[in-house]
Amino acid sequence: MRAYVSDRFTVVKIAGKIFDGDSIWRYHKTTDRRELRLDFRRVELVTAGGLGRLLKLHKRLRSQLTIVNVRPLVYEVFEVTQLTTVFHVSCLTYRPDPVSVP
Secondary structure, eight states: OEEEEOSSEEEEEEEESOOOHHHHHHHHHTSOOSEEEEEEEEEOOOOHHHHHHHHHHHHHHTSOEEEEEEOHHHHHHHHHTTGGGTSEEEEOOOOOOOOOOO
């Protein structure tokens, strides 16, 4: 987990399969920013437990949570569970790598 503070919000970059919502909460509380953004660019899987942690974090923040750069398959989990109506979630747009032709 890496984090930084911008002019308007706290950004936490999440990687892997699970994240620690309590650590994110403690870090965010040390800043004077109202909004928290989670960068999910490197998140490959969100489990039921991970969704539960997000809901707990969302409740603590009183809806000041935004999740950005979500991979399409992970975004699908948010859609199926209808959590896109709870969180502000933006899907990562992939740019295909150029294919070299011999």
